[in-house]
Amino acid sequence: MKKYIGIDIGGTNIKYGLLDETGTILHKSKSKTSTKGQEIISRVKEIVATYQENHEIVAVGISVPGVVEATGFMTTGGAIFDFYGIHLKDILEKELGVPVSVENDANSAALAEKWLGAGKQYANYFTAVVGTGIGGAIIINHDIYRGAHATAGEFGFMINKFIDADDTRLASLSLTGSVQSGLVQRYQDETGTTSELDGEQIFTLAAAGDTNAQAVIDAFYHHLAIGIFNVLVTLDPEVVLVGGGISANPAFIQELNRRVRALQAGHRDMENMTLAEIRPCHFLNDAGIVGATYKAMKSCKEENVESGKNEVTALI
Numbered sequence: 001m002k003k004y005i006g007i008d009i010g011g012t013n014i015k016y017g018l019l020d021e022t023g024t025i026l027h028k029s030k031s032k033t034s035t036k037g038q039e040i041i042s043r044v045k046e047i048v049a050t051y052q053e054n055h056e057i058v059a060v061g062i063s064v065p066g067v068v069e070a071t072g073f074m075t076t077g078g079a080i081f082d083f084y085g086i087h088l089k090d091i092l093e094k095e096l097g098v099p100v101s102v103e104n105d106a107n108s109a110a111l112a113e114k115w116l117g118a119g120k121q122y123a124n125y126f127t128a129v130v131g132t133g134i135g136g137a138i139i140i141n142h143d144i145y146r147g148a149h150a151t152a153g154e155f156g157f158m159i160n161k162f163i164d165a166d167d168t169r170l171a172s173l174s175l176t177g178s179v180q181s182g183l184v185q186r187y188q189d190e191t192g193t194t195s196e197l198d199g200e201q202i203f204t205l206a207a208a209g210d211t212n213a214q215a216v217i218d219a220f221y222h223h224l225a226i227g228i229f230n231v232l233v234t235l236d237p238e239v240v241l242v243g244g245g246i247s248a249n250p251a252f253i254q255e256l257n258r259r260v261r262a263l264q265a266g267h268r269d270m271e272n273m274t275l276a277e278i279r280p281c282h283f284l285n286d287a288g289i290v291g292a293t294y295k296a297m298k299s300c301k302e303e304n305v306e307s308g309k310n311e312v313t314a315l316i
Contacts, residue, residue: 001020001022002020003018003020003026003051003055004018004019004020004021004057004058004061005017005018005047005048005051005059005060005293005296006060006061006063006290006291007044007047007060007061007062007063007289007292008105008108008288008289009033009044009062009063009065010033010065010105011065011078011079011132012033013030013031013033014030014033014040014043014044014047015286015288015289016030016047017029017286017293018051019293023115023116023290023293023294025286025289025290027051028286028289031043035080036082037080037082037083038082040080041092044062044095045095045096048060048096058098058099058297059098059100059101059296059297059300060092060096060100060296061100061101061103061108061292061293061294061295062088062089062101062102062292063104063105063108063288063289063292064078064080064083064102064104064105065077065078066078066083066084066104067104067149067150067151067154068088068102068103068104068107068150069146069150070150071087072087072089072090072100072101072102073086073087073089074087074088075149089101099296099299100296101295101296101298101299103291103292103295104137105129105135105288106127106129106135106136106137106153107137107153107291108287108288108290108292109127109135109137109243109281109283109287109288109291110137110139110144111137111144111291111294111295112281112282112283112286112288112291113241113243113281113282113291114139114142115290115291115294116283116290117241117281117282117287118239118241118280118281122238122239123139123140123238124140124235124238125139125237125238125239125276126139126231126235126239126240127139127153127240127241127242127281128155128228128231128240128241128242129242129244130178130179130224130242130244130246131178131179131244131245131246132178132180133156133178133180133181134156134173134174134178134227135153135156136154136155136156138153138235138237155173155227156172156174156178157172157173157174158172158173158230159171159172160175160176160223160226160227161176161223173223173224176219177223177227179199179245179246182219182220182224183199183202183216184197184198184199184202186216186219186220187202187212187213190212190215190216199245200246203217221255221256221259224259225262225263226263228240228278229260229263229275232275232276233270236276237276238276239276239277239279240276240278240279241278241280241281242278242279242280242281243281243284245284245285247280247281247284248284253279257277257278260275260278261275
């Protein structure tokens with residue numbers, strides 16, 4: 001059976017795995033992400049070379065933060081500043097000697113859901129990834145919709161509120177509805193604590209009666225629900241799939257649905273409208289490597305079809 005490598009390059013870790021064409025993960029691991037682009041590329045080479053010792057690799061799929069063109073050119077690279085303005089696909093194909101596909105991390109998550117997850121039955125849906133920041137991806141007619149400049153689906157960039165007394169400074173959804181800034185950072189700011197916390201701990205504090213935690217969680221839900229509501233009325237998807245570690249909590253998904261329905265109920269023009277349900281993504285930590293692998297497989301098949309067309313044209 002054909003073997004592929006999926007590599008998810010994040011700001012903290014590089015997660016990677018060996019997969020077959022059914023999407024089965026045969027092996028996976030992770031290592032720390034360097035702050036230097038060349039060191040990241042060297043690490044990718046090491047990962048691929050290690051798997052090639054025992055397997056014939058058909059293609060490599062790369063999931064990365066930032067704005068990624070369909071060609072594999074990176075307009076931005078998120079926290080990896082050395083990846084801004086480089087053609088990562090071309091660079092890696094020269095270094096690795098095998099076909100490479102490069103995809104935005106939220107798009108990769110959406111593709112993982114399309115291939116083997118909660119999006120299999122849907123032709124049109126939206127994926128929101130709620131974590132340190134907020135990512136988004138739009139699937140239309142079973143494929144990624146990129147827009148004119150490859151920025152479609154950048155959910156976290158949405159303007160969510162004014163954040164100063166004079167209403168002159170704007171905050172994005174990532175700053176108000178993400179786990180890190182919208183939840184953890186806000187709790188630390190409200191309480192003056194410098195101790196390290198995560199989102200799960202803040203939910204636990206709220207359940208124990210911590211009023212600061214309760215207020216922060218209320219604001220977190222509010223901002224996230226507004227963002228999703230705006231997506232629902234703009235795109236009218238069949239479903240919204242929410243990913244990130246927090247999506248594994250059924251109570252979170254339930255409350256988010258309730259908040260969106262409350263917004264609809266308060267909107268006088270939407271009484272008879274049907275809005276899609278919010279559901280959790282199937283994949284959590286493996287979404288990047290699975291989605292990147294699917295993109296690599298899909299790209300190989302498309303290139304093979306295109307090559308076949310060219311050969312037929314040449315013969316004619």
